[in-house]
Amino acid sequence: MTLSRATVDEPIVGLTNLLGLDEAGMVGFVESLGQKRFRARQLLKWLYHNDVRQFDDMTDLSKAFRASLREKAEVRLPTVEHAHISTDGTCKWLFKVDGANAVETVFIPTDDRGTLCVSSQVGCALDCSFCATARQGFNRNLSTAEIVAQVYLAAELLRTEAYQQVGFRRITNIVMMGMGEPLANFRNLVPALNLMLDDNAWGLSKRRVTVSTSGIVPAIDRLRESVDCSLAVSLHAPDDDLRNELVPINRKYPIKDLMDACQRYVSRDHKTHIMFEYVMLAGVNDKPEHARALAKLVKSVPCKVNMIPFNPFPGSGYTVSSEDTINRFWDVLNRHRIRALKRRTRGDDIDAACGQLAGDVTDKSRRAAKFVEPRYGETRP
Numbered sequence: 001m002t003l004s005r006a007t008v009d010e011p012i013v014g015l016t017n018l019l020g021l022d023e024a025g026m027v028g029f030v031e032s033l034g035q036k037r038f039r040a041r042q043l044l045k046w047l048y049h050n051d052v053r054q055f056d057d058m059t060d061l062s063k064a065f066r067a068s069l070r071e072k073a074e075v076r077l078p079t080v081e082h083a084h085i086s087t088d089g090t091c092k093w094l095f096k097v098d099g100a101n102a103v104e105t106v107f108i109p110t111d112d113r114g115t116l117c118v119s120s121q122v123g124c125a126l127d128c129s130f131c132a133t134a135r136q137g138f139n140r141n142l143s144t145a146e147i148v149a150q151v152y153l154a155a156e157l158l159r160t161e162a163y164q165q166v167g168f169r170r171i172t173n174i175v176m177m178g179m180g181e182p183l184a185n186f187r188n189l190v191p192a193l194n195l196m197l198d199d200n201a202w203g204l205s206k207r208r209v210t211v212s213t214s215g216i217v218p219a220i221d222r223l224r225e226s227v228d229c230s231l232a233v234s235l236h237a238p239d240d241d242l243r244n245e246l247v248p249i250n251r252k253y254p255i256k257d258l259m260d261a262c263q264r265y266v267s268r269d270h271k272t273h274i275m276f277e278y279v280m281l282a283g284v285n286d287k288p289e290h291a292r293a294l295a296k297l298v299k300s301v302p303c304k305v306n307m308i309p310f311n312p313f314p315g316s317g318y319t320v321s322s323e324d325t326i327n328r329f330w331d332v333l334n335r336h337r338i339r340a341l342k343r344r345t346r347g348d349d350i351d352a353a354c355g356q357l358a359g360d361v362t363d364k365s366r367r368a369a370k371f372v373e374p375r376y377g378e379t380r381p
């Protein structure tokens with residue numbers, strides 16, 4: 001029997017979705033079925049090394065064990081509500097996680113790497129002034145299985161022929177930069193990160209797994225104590241007045257506290273650095289004096305600054321800084337010996353760019369639309 005339940009919308013009551021279990025969780029689960037703990041590692045390898053999610057194909061498990069898995073467990077993936085491939089190869093999916101909720105997952109390929117941008121919540125409560133997801137409000141946290149399943153399903157889809165033209169199709173990097181604030185969903189996030197990092201599962205290096213946060217200071221400390229992964233911090237402003245306006249969580253955790261937490265985060269590993277994200281908003285945070293203040297602020301923390309062009313959406317009230325302004329900002333940082341990257345927008349023809357992920361979700365009329373076959377752009381860069 002195959003796991004035909006794997007793509008149903010609603011959980012089958014009483015079945016454990018194995019995608020929600022990291023190694024420790026899997027050990028507990030197999031032991032609850034009367035199995036030895038090494039079975040957990042076997043299961044993980046079938047799922048994540050061999051990409052097999054049908055219990056009957058897991059040939060080194062006994063028939064009795066497979067029967068009890070069928071009875072107690074499932075490997076449930078979300079359904080694909082919408083799939084789109086950009087002219088630059090960026091893939092955007094709308095994954096339906098239950099009858100009422102969907103999240104976006106984006107794959108960004110280059111010549112030698114594939115970055116998957118994963119959502120942690122349906123909507124977001126943090127209300128950053130320039131972010132489209134914020135407009136949607138907060139619906140709910142994703143479960144561990146729903147976070148992990150985005151990676152699992154994206155990888156599975158990318159292996160299919162429909163995605164041949166994407167070019168690079170392997171997931172080499174994962175960034176928790178989709179919808180939601182990952183550190184506000186800490187409990188479900190950690191086992192998902194464990195699976196991304198665990199050699200028995202995806203086994204990505206800690207430099208290739210990045211949590212992006214708007215700056216929930218106590219959770220940054222908890223993350224440092226719980227998981228060894230990379231950290232990106234959405235800074236966006238060099239002083240509290242401006243940051244209070246752009247990233248309201250700053251009123252609770254002001255810049256000084258945030259910087260101290262960043263300092264503590266990097267102190268455990270001298271080779272690590274923080275990625276500070278800085279969205280370029282015309283006339284708001286993009287003046288040379290902002291760049292100077294930013295350089296002064298971050299210079300004591302090993303870091304890179306990632307300058308993200310603002311991706312406009314209707315009613316945002318902001319526009320993106322001009323190329324000249326972005327270049328000038330970069331020059332100032334560079335003069336102060338701060339490493340800074342001018343990020344290109346990817347997938348903007350399909351609204352897959354940062355902060356636009358909620359576009360289709362909020363628009364309920366479009367959301368009701370059926371599954372759209374992947375569409376390929378005419379040209380590739």
Ligand code: SAH
Pocket residue numbers: 128130131132176177178179180181182212213214232233234277278279308309310311312354355356
């Ligand atoms: N909540 C987390 C992760 C999700 S957002 C965080 O705040 O870090 C991922 C990144 O996209 C963040 O740096 C966020 O500030 C940025 N972003 C949000 N809306 C954007 C927009 N319209 N244009 C450019 N970047 C945006």
